[in-house]
Amino acid sequence: MKNFCIHTLILLFMSAALTARAQDEEKADIDEWQTLKVEAARDPFEKKNQFTINFRNYTVEEWAYPLPGAHVISPFGGARAHHAGTDIKTCPNDSVHAAFAGEVILSGPHYGYGNCIVIRHANGLETLYSHNSKNLVKVGRWVQAGEVIALTGRTGRATTEHVHFETRIRGKAFDSSSIFDHDRNQLRKDIFVFEKMPNGTLRISKAEKSQEAKEPAKEKAKNGATQPTHNQ
Numbered sequence: 001m002k003n004f005c006i007h008t009l010i011l012l013f014m015s016a017a018l019t020a021r022a023q024d025e026e027k028a029d030i031d032e033w034q035t036l037k038v039e040a041a042r043d044p045f046e047k048k049n050q051f052t053i054n055f056r057n058y059t060v061e062e063w064a065y066p067l068p069g070a071h072v073i074s075p076f077g078g079a080r081a082h083h084a085g086t087d088i089k090t091c092p093n094d095s096v097h098a099a100f101a102g103e104v105i106l107s108g109p110h111y112g113y114g115n116c117i118v119i120r121h122a123n124g125l126e127t128l129y130s131h132n133s134k135n136l137v138k139v140g141r142w143v144q145a146g147e148v149i150a151l152t153g154r155t156g157r158a159t160t161e162h163v164h165f166e167t168r169i170r171g172k173a174f175d176s177s178s179i180f181d182h183d184r185n186q187l188r189k190d191i192f193v194f195e196k197m198p199n200g201t202l203r204i205s206k207a208e209k210s211q212e213a214k215e216p217a218k219e220k221a222k223n224g225a226t227q228p229t230h231n232q
């Protein structure tokens with residue numbers, strides 16, 4: 001009888017905990033893409049021409065800077081108009097980390113990219129890491145944010161050991177500095193709206209307005225005049 005009571009209590013406790021967790025998840029997620037691992041292979045623009053990622057809710061376990069301690073040696077676009085990535089550098093054979101959780105959809109030599117890895121994330125983005133001396137994960141593998149996936153090298157078209165890092169949506173690269181502050185090796189903790197324009201280009205904006213509307217008036221007044229901008 002005593003055993004029965006303990007079991008009942010445990011069951012009650014577990015179901016309460018599960019319910020609480022389900023509610024938390026519902027509240028936290030602004031976009032279905034962030035919850036469904038199985039949805040990672042879908043086109044985020046399949047249903048509508050825009051989707052949102054709320055990085056404000058991302059915990060330290062949910063994102064990682066791909067090469068901690070690195071500095072940018074060549075930005076996206078810039079002087080090299082066709083540069084589709086951001087070149088970041090530390091030292092040879094340093095650990096390259098997955099930016100977010102996701103499925104490895106390419107791992108191997110890929111033309112000028114040398115040893116290259118592409119990960120498709122549940123949040124709708126893809127990231128690419130190339131010129132690696134060694135790839136440590138295979139296609140089909142689900143990796144966690146921060147997991148070491150490769151070692152830095154200079155395979156392919158590269159004159160020095162570095163990571164050519166790309167952020168993409170369905171293969172189309174956009175400037176990774178929109179979402180990563182490369183000076184601080186940090187994710188920008190904002191709500192981003194990714195929009196497919198009629199001419200096929202991608203527009204990235206911050207969902208500032210809707211967020212402001214949700215904030216109490218006094219918070220707004222306090223921050224109003226000295227709103228920091230970090231889009232240099």
Ligand SMILES: [Zn+2]
Nearest residue numbers: 085086087164
């Ligand atoms: Zn590059």
